[in-house]
Amino acid sequence: MSLNVESTRIPTVLAPPPLRLIDDSGHAVDESQTGGFTLPDTATLLSLYRRMVIARRFDVQVTALTRQGRLATYPSALGQEACEIAAVASLDSGDWLFPTYRDSIALLTRGVKPEDILASFRGDWHSGYDYNEHRIAPQATPLATQALHAVGLATAAKLKRDSTVTLTLLGDGATSEGDAHEAFNFAAVWQAPVVFLVQNNQFAISVPLDKQMACRTIADKAIGYGMPGYFVDGNDVAAMFAVTSAAVDRARSGQGPTLIEGLTYRIEAHTNSDDPSRYRNAADVDVWRGRDPIERLEKYLVSEGALSDSERASITQEAEDMAAATRECMTVKAVVDPLELFEHVYANPRPAIAEQRAALAAELAEDDANQAAAESATETGTQR
Structure with a gap:
């Protein structure tokens, strides 16, 4: 007797609305609906806005260089800036970041030079930056392997009784890997000071989330491991920063790990070798373009009188200077031994x-x- 998988599949339960502090229109959400999290002050939000604008310009510039054939490949994070910038901004200088191959803008925001970030994408060297100087592990291409490394370093820090916290960035596809399960379980059992931030951009290359799991949200899985889980609007940098900062503080105070899911979207292709038109609808991409994390925060800051035209022009010029420096460093021929x-x-x-x-x-x-x-x-x- 054969088993009809489709007929026995449990219907997917509708996910709850993600936690947010600023809505799509750029208005502050009523405090009664924010789960106890408060909106960061305008100075913090302005700093996050600046970092996102610069990160976006870098991402667009590198994508253009890749299309020109000056880089072998590049996985864009366009549209995911809120998750990555919030993650980096929540960490202290002594904390460690464990990124994936898509998290180049997180490296840039943490102070890694463009030429060092792009060394591996150009084929010069595998990870061109000093890990200890920046407290950033190598960008992991194999899914979820860096989560185990983050837990290992965090556990070592706990045993040494220092205050280091580790944060690892994951994709939704990575949570389907056995390494992710092992990392979640070990961290929870041993109360390791680590934060797992899952950027749910809804596609593991071409596999949509509903073909990977039947639970409402990835954050729901946290209860099975015995740690807190938060389902957050990944395009609301204010909410992402508030939740991630609280998770980092929780880990540092000895209360163990946290799983955060940021609901976002990958606007560009998986990499320059991918054809996303084969597996997703262009109309869906347009919808998510309308939920742009930078535009959302910009609307809020302007309405609060915290972002003047001169300030915006200054940030734009800083982003253009960085893009020019990125182009310049890619004109220098690599010396390969x-x-x-x-x-x-x-x-x-x-x-x-x-x-x-x-x-x-x-x-x-x-x-x-x-x-x-x-x-x-x-x-x-x-x-x-």
């Missing part, structure tokens, strides 16, 4: 690695000699 392939593989190099390195060095030396001979012959022929 193939022998670096063998560096940092083992603390004590193994004989097999040494043999392979020697073989490649000999091959490169032979190529250099042949090229030099060819150039010499050409020069001699020209002189004759």
